[in-house]
Amino acid sequence: MNNTVLELKNISYKYKNDLILNKINLKINSGEKIALLGKSGSGKTTLISVLNGTIKPTQGEVKLFNKNFEELDRKQKSKITTIWQDLRLIEDLSAEQNVNCGLLAKNNFYFAFKNLLNISSFKKAHKYMQLCRLHNSIYDKKIRQLSGGQKQRVAIARSLIQGSNILLADEPFNNLDPKLITTIKNLMLESIDKNNTKKSPKTALVSLHRLDLLNDFDKVIGIRDGKIFFNIKRNNLKKIHLDKIY
Amino acid sequence: MNKLKLNYTSLSFLPILVCIPLGYQLINNIHFGGLKLFQEFLISAFNPKIDNEIIITIIKRLNETILIGLFSWLVSIIFGAIFGIISSNIFYKIFNIPNFLYRIIRFFLTIIRSIHEVVWGILLIQIYGINFSIGILAISIPYIAINSKVFAEQLETIDYKSFESINQINAPKFSSLLTLIWNPIINTFKNFGLYRLECSIRSTVILGFFGVGGIGTSIFLSFQTLNFRELWTYLWSLAILIILSGLIFKKIKFNTANKILSIFFIAVFFITILFSFSYFIYFIFNNNFENFNSFSFLFKSSSDLGLFDFLKLILETIILSLLSTGIAISFPPLVIGIFNNNTSKIFIKIFAFLLRLIPTPVILLTLLTFNNPSISLAALTLGLHNAGITSKLLFTNLDSQDKRNYIAMKSLGISKKTSWLLGLFSQQAKSYLAYCAYRSDIIIRETAIVGVIGSVGLGWQLQESLSSFAWQEVAIVMIAYSSIAIVGELINGKIKNSLT
Numbered sequence: 050m051n052n053t054v055l056e057l058k059n060i061s062y063k064y065k066n067d068l069i070l071n072k073i074n075l076k077i078n079s080g081e082k083i084a085l086l087g088k089s090g091s092g093k094t095t096l097i098s099v100l101n102g103t104i105k106p107t108q109g110e111v112k113l114f115n116k117n118f119e120e121l122d123r124k125q126k127s128k129i130t131t132i133w134q135d136l137r138l139i140e141d142l143s144a145e146q147n148v149n150c151g152l153l154a155k156n157n158f159y160f161a162f163k164n165l166l167n168i169s170s171f172k173k174a175h176k177y178m179q180l181c182r183l184h185n186s187i188y189d190k191k192i193r194q195l196s197g198g199q200k201q202r203v204a205i206a207r208s209l210i211q212g213s214n215i216l217l218a219d220e221p222f223n224n225l226d227p228k229l230i231t232t233i234k235n236l237m238l239e240s241i242d243k244n245n246t247k248k249s250p251k252t253a254l255v256s257l258h259r260l261d262l263l264n265d266f267d268k269v270i271g272i273r274d275g276k277i278f279f280n281i282k283r284n285n286l287k288k289i290h291l292d293k294i295y
Numbered sequence: 296m297n298k299l300k301l302n303y304t305s306l307s308f309l310p311i312l313v314c315i316p317l318g319y320q321l322i323n324n325i326h327f328g329g330l331k332l333f334q335e336f337l338i339s340a341f342n343p344k345i346d347n348e349i350i351i352t353i354i355k356r357l358n359e360t361i362l363i364g365l366f367s368w369l370v371s372i373i374f375g376a377i378f379g380i381i382s383s384n385i386f387y388k389i390f391n392i393p394n395f396l397y398r399i400i401r402f403f404l405t406i407i408r409s410i411h412e413v414v415w416g417i418l419l420i421q422i423y424g425i426n427f428s429i430g431i432l433a434i435s436i437p438y439i440a441i442n443s444k445v446f447a448e449q450l451e452t453i454d455y456k457s458f459e460s461i462n463q464i465n466a467p468k469f470s471s472l473l474t475l476i477w478n479p480i481i482n483t484f485k486n487f488g489l490y491r492l493e494c495s496i497r498s499t500v501i502l503g504f505f506g507v508g509g510i511g512t513s514i515f516l517s518f519q520t521l522n523f524r525e526l527w528t529y530l531w532s533l534a535i536l537i538i539l540s541g542l543i544f545k546k547i548k549f550n551t552a553n554k555i556l557s558i559f560f561i562a563v564f565f566i567t568i569l570f571s572f573s574y575f576i577y578f579i580f581n582n583n584f585e586n587f588n589s590f591s592f593l594f595k596s597s598s599d600l601g602l603f604d605f606l607k608l609i610l611e612t613i614i615l616s617l618l619s620t621g622i623a624i625s626f627p628p629l630v631i632g633i634f635n636n637n638t639s640k641i642f643i644k645i646f647a648f649l650l651r652l653i654p655t656p657v658i659l660l661t662l663l664t665f666n667n668p669s670i671s672l673a674a675l676t677l678g679l680h681n682a683g684i685t686s687k688l689l690f691t692n693l694d695s696q697d698k699r700n701y702i703a704m705k706s707l708g709i710s711k712k713t714s715w716l717l718g719l720f721s722q723q724a725k726s727y728l729a730y731c732a733y734r735s736d737i738i739i740r741e742t743a744i745v746g747v748i749g750s751v752g753l754g755w756q757l758q759e760s761l762s763s764f765a766w767q768e769v770a771i772v773m774i775a776y777s778s779i780a781i782v783g784e785l786i787n788g789k790i791k792n793s794l795t
């Protein structure tokens with residue numbers, strides 16, 4: 050069953066005089082695992098920002114569950130989660146507080162307040178941090194005190210704890226060693242919550258530079274100068290494809 | 296060869312030129328009738344009156360001062376934070392509110408801020424009569440607006456990207472807002488909030504001169520009766536209060552990880568808000584507005600103020616601000632530079648402390664003992680008081696500065712003064728000037744205090760108009776005042792931007 054969850058129709062994005070995204074059409078179906086390839090500056094981050102609604106395109110439509118972004122309520126929008134290339138954590142809060150921020154959508158104001166006062170429960174946050182192999186000595190450290198790879202995993206934990214079915218990840222494997230990459234990749238692509246898997250499988254779009262990691266993806270999208278050059282099944286990926294975009 | 300170059304260092308000294316017109320007017324106005332009084336005033340500093348009676352008065356009066364200062368501080372810091380939040384960009388972004396509303400609130404706060412608490416004080420006293428809460432109100436109103444600016448500025452430092460990421464989580468809007476503003480707000484409380492308590496206490500003292508109560512009233516009364524020994528007892532006890540409160544607050548560490556402390560602060564926060572609101576409602580319904588029956592008064596009353604007189608008052612106020620700013624900028628580096636040795640340094644520090652401690656009305660009244668009232672005298676007062684403040688900053692920065700350049704230059708045989716100027720001060724000049732630009736915003740507002748007492752400028756006119764219930768004049772003067780302050784703030788903002 051091809052159930053489209055996210056759709057871009059003729060999207061262009063202009064910044065000043067630069068055309069950063071150029072007439073992009075893209076359908077993402079439920080359960081698909083898509084790898085996004087493209088060299089530095091090709092528009093991957095911009096594309097992801099359009100997909101999660103952070104950037105409004107200059108032209109075209111973004112549809113989530115067949116509805117325009119503006120028509121969606123908060124609950125529906127929170128079905129998407131993003132791991133940002135630049136992480137975008139809150140530097141002055143501790144690692145566990147940052148991970149708890151991922152739970153804000155499902156909780157009320159009182160939870161946010163308790164989180165900032167450090168009196169909320171961190172049980173769930175710790176569980177996800179453990180899954181990301183974060184040692185418990187860093188739980189209450191401020192983000193600015195962490196190493197690059199630790200920050201990376203805090204951002205990943207914050208995203209995974211949201212329990213969203215659509216994951217957008219922008220170069221999530223930065224700063225991670227090979228063993229961690231495997232762990233994190235499995236975490237991101239498989240639903241952790243086993244009961245949930247059947248109802249709505251996890252959809253993921255991950256931008257990356259490492260071609261050796263492509264095996265776990267169904268589809269590969271190649272982007273160059275803000276244009277999609279190919280959008281194919283992984284099995285069909287050939288060297289000529291890569292030559293086009295790199 | 297050695298041309299005078301306009302750099303930050305020379306710009307710090309150039310304003311000393313204001314001394315030429317200033318000195319000219321002061322010398323012309325000198326009279327020796329009060330010289331004895333002045334002598335007595337100085338000698339009394341070392342011989343304050345101490346007996347049981349005065350100690351009881353001091354305790355009572357200081358209690359009032361502390362109470363008014365503390366309350367107005369609490370109210371103004373808490374509501375300052377709230378207004379700071381609703382006048383910050385982030386609030387409008389999160390709630391998707393059109394931006395013009397934010398401009399309106401900011402403009403409104405700018406106007407309120409432009410009017411000094413003394414002006415608010417005499418205005419409120421005229422409307423409501425003297426009453427304990429007038430002091431709290433008069434300080435809180437402009438302070439809320441001042442604090443809100445600082446909070447809003449801190450909130451502008453929130454990284455736009457962390458806003459986007461929290462926004463993308465799609466949390467309830469208030470949760471997102473709180474999470475983003477939490478640290479900037481807490482840090483502003485820590486770094487700026489305590490300093491404001493000292494300001495509140497100083498303002499309370501000055502308002503005391505206008506009858507609000509507390510130690511300021513005692514200081515004023517003892518000056519009026521020329522009881523200098525008593526006056527100094529009050530001044531020294533005020534000094535002790537200010538030093539002690541500084542020390543106590545330096546010791547307190549605000550630790551947000553401490554749960555009991557957090558809960559205590561939250562309780563204080565909500566109680567203050569609740570208390571303020573109930574007081575506000577009480578105030579509205581329980582006032583007979585003695586002298587201010589309705590706003591229609593504003594239009595009925597006529598104004599005797601001719602256009603020419605009015606323009607003259609505005610000009611006076613502007614000149615007063617410029618002269619005072621000139622003194623506040625140039626005096627500290629000049630004095631510190633010339634008397635550049637360890638003993639002099641201690642004396643300068645003590646002198647600067649006294650200038651900060653002694654409320655401007657007292658400085659002015661003292662100077663009036665041997666000089667007729669004039670713009671220059673008012674400017675000297677205001678300039679000296681503020682030089683006390685700018686020199687504190689300069690000392691702090693110079694002391695913490697890397698001294699290697701200075702030592703190296705001295706060892707090369709360059710004179711001590713030149714080494715100080717080129718090796719030490721020149722590195723501070725830029726940030727010092729930036730601070731002075733900020734200080735001159737305050738000086739413009741403070742012209743009201745010396746204006747009322749030294750009978751110059753708009754401050755004096757305001758007092759006159761108020762006491763004859765010429766509300767239209769009052770309104771005109773207030774508008775003129777805030778226009779000058781706002782224009783000044785805009786110019787200083789530009790200067791500050793070019794300096795940072």
Ligand SMILES: Nc1ncnc2c1ncn2[C@@H]1O[C@H](COP(=O)(O)OP(=O)(O)OP(=O)(O)O)[C@@H](O)[C@H]1O
Nearest residue numbers: 064067069087088089090091092093094095096134
């Ligand atoms: N905020 C911005 N302002 C102006 N130009 C921008 C901005 N963000 C991105 N760009 C431009 O848009 C283009 C695409 O940038 P984008 O960040 O999407 O690339 P990317 O594929 O993610 O690159 P990388 O692999 O290095 O992360 C680049 O040419 C970049 O210079």
Ligand SMILES: [Mg+2]
Nearest residue numbers: 093094134219
């Ligand atoms: Mg990128």
